[in-house]
Amino acid sequence: MGRIDVFVAPRPNPALIKVMTIVNRIVMLRGVPGFRDLLPFNRLAGLRGVANIRHIDFPVADQQKLHACCGEGQATFITPNHPEFFTDWMIDKQIVSRVSPLAASWATHGVVNGLGRLMQKFWLANNLIAQIPGNSEAAKAHSVDWALKGHGVLLHPEGSVGWHGNHVAPLLPGAVEMGLAALKRGRETNKDFKVWVAPVVWKLAFIGNVERPLARECAYVEKKLKMESVAAGSLPERVYSIYSGLLSLDEQACGLTAEAGASFASRQQRVLAELGLRLADAVAAEPDLDLAELLRRSRRWLREGKADADEQKRVRKLAETIQRVQRVGSWAFANQTITQEEIAEHLKRIRNDYCKGNRFIPQPAGPRCAHIRVPEPLALHAYDGSVEEALAVLRSRMQEAVSRIVTELEAAGGFISYPNPFYHR
Template structure:
């Protein structure tokens, strides 16, 4: 008989507490997002995360028209799956909670099992009372069924179709089909009792914009990361964009050396990155017998399934080698074409790059661990929230794959519209992008 899974990998159905959820809304708004009025602007005091707002989101731009559009597809006789983009960790749930507090307070939200189950029994009870659904890797059937049942009751379910945070606020990564599959299942379940039952997928996008020039803060954070990773810093006059680029280039050279690939710094980073991803993918695919596309999400999922499987334990040395290559592959794949899509790198994009590097490469100290769970922004920000037209699953006619493709189109389109408006208003500070010059 196999061992019983521990708390981390055991699904426990949420037990939403209406009073707790209601009480947490103003706590989230003040302590987590906006900070304490007046005190948040007092020098020295404004360095305390709880005073200035842990996520330091001073302003929230959520127009009434967008709020009404979202509220219109939430409620009785309809199942609604809210699907925000996923540009930042920790701030994600704080902004998501602010959104649902306006339209569907009892919405259930998906989260990793490490958050819901991995922080102790008391924390688990707290998260379950807040209606968080633990995603158990390799065993999501219970979470899916709870989600479908809860959505059919008219309360709403929120999940990030991009999956893990990618730290790229202007680009929507390829989506996973879970939201579409559950929306289709909820439609079938609801229509069994009421043929007029509706099922909706509601895309939501939010973008974080720095309110002030954050050049000094970005330079300081880049210097810290360079020291932690023992990377030679660039010249004193280098921009944060150049510093981010130098760190990434040095890390790529290290990974090339580890993988036994010749380091040719005369070639563009994008070309070197693609070549290394292709080579590692071939190695991993050969070990696990996968024919998935190099560096694709399917490839990484195949590796995780293989490592969880019993066959992986038959040769511990082989499993360790596959895991090491897969970990490197996963880190490399988190830097993509979005990095060199524009000749300019905004301060927001530079901040995202450095947070991604800290998350993926910096570990071993309390400060690094804390940053992974509660990353601190370099300055006060505004959250711009928009709701594209929701997808009426009951009228769509396509399968889960088509629904997922349409969802990504609407998410990316809404983000692009936000950026067009920001560019027109001249509200973004930027640097020449070294990834393009490279």
């Protein structure tokens, strides 16, 4: 117990899990009615609801679809999208409380093991599985054992938070691989044993106009980054100016000069190309590798630990810089308009990546509704494709469900939008 890089099996306490589900619903999500809209009480996160989720739109049909995949005689791996840190587990906990109350949830080892022994015991009692970077075999084995008992196992297939609620990033293979392992073991004693990978998506939408609090948060970010001079202009233009200034710093570090009138996307690609060449040279990889494969090679190179400490530090910094620059993806340039929700995501991503201090708990700009949907689960017991093909199917189903939520909200006038300065034809 206590070491951050040592896996310790969860010890779920059903009574604590039940109590924490209620606490999460009130303190972390919805707040206390009568206080959450009343000054000065609504300035207190616990009374307002830390994540300020006033409503949960989770249709009964979707709940029933997910519930049907859970229970004895089958193993279930629940895979939600990952649009926001902290709010993720709070919403995920509400989801599993309705379909599989003793489901285990994967979380970073920094949360489960890194906050001291008492907090470690607390998280293990809440049935959190610590993901140990580079050494996840024990966590995977425990997950398969737990799923075979008829309890769900929840993990985010996108990996780390990207702060892009309208876009589903490429998926990691863990859930499918564990599902196949569970299927093999389950079929040893029951030829009809079933295994599901059950995707879930949720989209957060503000209930009202939050331009003023977003502008205050933008001013805070400008001040933290010493970019007060960009305060003129519309809110999206200010956010774009912050990101453009940060990209300029990366250009300078790479010895690049931005061409006059160049788009953000083209400038970003030049920076990534230069960083990729430097990383490939450092780890003796082919210079024409795509960045995803190059990053995998660099992680393997770091695990092998063949270079001295300074060179390892340099490789780690290059890899981290590539990942940071990539976090403004092509989805940011795709649409001519940008919503308040997307502006909020940009600001949270900037705070997470560039600002020290209060970066992780979201402190949203205003009350929100969580729209939750369950795409068609993938029945691994009736699937004969490859892991890669399964991931493509899951991602397609998740993206389609997210896009459908967005389309429905747009049709109902649920978004406030502006011209998108990131837009690139």
